[in-house]
Amino acid sequence: MNSRIGVIGGGQLARMMIPAAVNLGLDLSVLAETEGSSARLAATAVGDYHDAETVLRFAETVDVITFDHEHVPEMILRQLVAAGHLVQPGPDALRFAQDKLEMRRRLGELGIPMPDWAAVTTEDELQDFIDDHNGEAVIKTARGGYDGKGVRLVRAAAEAADWFRVLNEDGNGGALLAEERVDFRRELAQLIARRPSGPSALWPVVETVQKGGVCSEVFAPAPGTNPRVLELAARIATTIADELGVTGVMAVELFETTDDRLLVNELAMRPHNSGHWSIDGSVTSQFEQHLRAVLDLPLGDTGVRAPHTVMVNVLGGPTEGEIVDQYPHALADQPGVKVHTYGKSPRPGRKVGHVTAFGDDLDDVVFRARAAAALLGSDL
Known part of the structure; x- marks a missing residue:
């Protein structure tokens, strides 16, 4: 083997x-x-x-x-x-996670629900899109964006002039992705792992909370979710994984609209921030599952260990010293919370770790996770 x-x-x-x-x-x-x-x-x-x-x-x-x-x-x-x-995953699948325009085109061919979008190559094209979508648009660079980078909300094409200039500097041209601004109730994520031989496994749908374009908190399972939404999220993720030939873990980031529709926002073909809760909250973590999947080994149970698991990112870290210097107070105050650090020096907005709490009462779990993150120096 x-x-x-x-x-x-x-x-x-x-x-x-x-x-x-x-x-x-x-x-x-x-x-x-x-x-x-x-x-x-x-x-x-x-x-x-x-x-x-x-x-x-x-x-x-x-x-x-x-x-x-x-x-x-x-x-x-x-x-x-x-x-x-x-x-694993191979280039034929990864290209759709690397290029947002390619992703939108392929998902459209598969009939996957998405925000209205267009590839725009000039300010005039972008302005036409803005005019057709209530005077605003979300624009994204086709490649390289993450954690809010490479994303802007614009109300006039001139606000993207610098991006168009960069795209055309090499003389080959290029396009930005323009999307409608979605009126959504909340953001969800559906994680799936798929083996090269075909079998797959889904984790519960989670709710993700973004602050400043960065994932701040994850609630697993997503509280109060309509069973129809759960079924649709599973079907969307399974279809994408099978049709694109994804192997390993894939995260499908979703908008849940006010009328219980789901629209695909982004794809990530690797373990993902929305799945960090699974280290402590699932029978099989996304990291173990990813390794199993890429080796084409039988996949593990994705069931939850507690009714509620909440993950809170530690962003920034302490203003003085390292995150480990905060351990005596944080670990004593919240002995039931699991702490994961990333070996990074503190810096404003930087993901330096996360904490996970779990239990029967959601309000209590949320309080404990947020308290631990704050004591470790999170700046959000």
């Missing part, structure tokens, strides 16, 4: 795969971007994932390649496949 897993990217997602790999007796190696990365405990190589030779050399040391992020160039992914390396 293949048991050596290589992860490209040394961030917190790779870091959280390490305990799962240890428990399963798997060898996990990481190609990190820099020394001292979050996943430094497993970083067997440091190099640029934009360099094909570096990535191919790393791939020679493992049985299967997977990812901490979706930013490895498609050309390099295809070189890996051509050289006979197992890549």
Whole structure:
């Protein structure tokens, strides 16, 4: 059996795969971007994932390649496949997580519900879209955006002039994604894991709360959700995973509208912030499940361990010292909360860790999770 897993990217997602790999007796190696990365405990190589030779050399040391992020160039992914390396998820699936315009086009072909959208290449095209959508639009860069980066709400095309200028600097042109501004009740996420041989497993639908464009809190399962919405979320995620040939964990970020419709916002083909609650709140965490899936092993139970689990991100961290310096007070005050840190230095708005609380009473669980995050120096 293949048991050596290589992860490209040394961030917190790779870091959280390490305990799962240890428990399963798997060898996990990481190609990190820099020394001292979050996943430094497993970083067997440091190099640029934009360099094909570096990535191919790393791939020679493992049985299967997977990812901490979706930013490895498609050309390099295809070189890996051509050289006979197992890549999970593969480039044919990852391209739809790497390029939002490609994602919108493919989901449209599949009949997946989405916000109204258009690819716009000029300010005039964007202004026409704005005029047709109540005088405003959400614009996104097709590639590279995350945690609120590469996203703007605009009411005039001139507000995107700098983005169009950057797109055209190389002379090849390009397009932005323009979307209608959705009047939604809340944001949900449906996580799914799928094996290369086809079987998949779904976690409960969760509610996500964003502040400043960054995920702040996750409620699992999403409180008070209509059974029809749960069924629709599962069907959407399963259809996308099967039709796109996704392997490993995929998160489908969703808008729940005021009339109980679901619209797909974003896709992530890797473990995702909306699934961090599963480390402590699910029988099988998203990180263990991802490793199982990319190795085509039987998937684990995704049931919950408690009626309510709440995850709160620790954003920024303490203004002085490191997050571990806050442990004596935080751990004493909230002994029932699980703390996960990412090995990062504090910085305003930066994800430096998360806390998870669980129990029978939602209000109590929320209070304990927020209290622990605040004591650890979260700035939201």
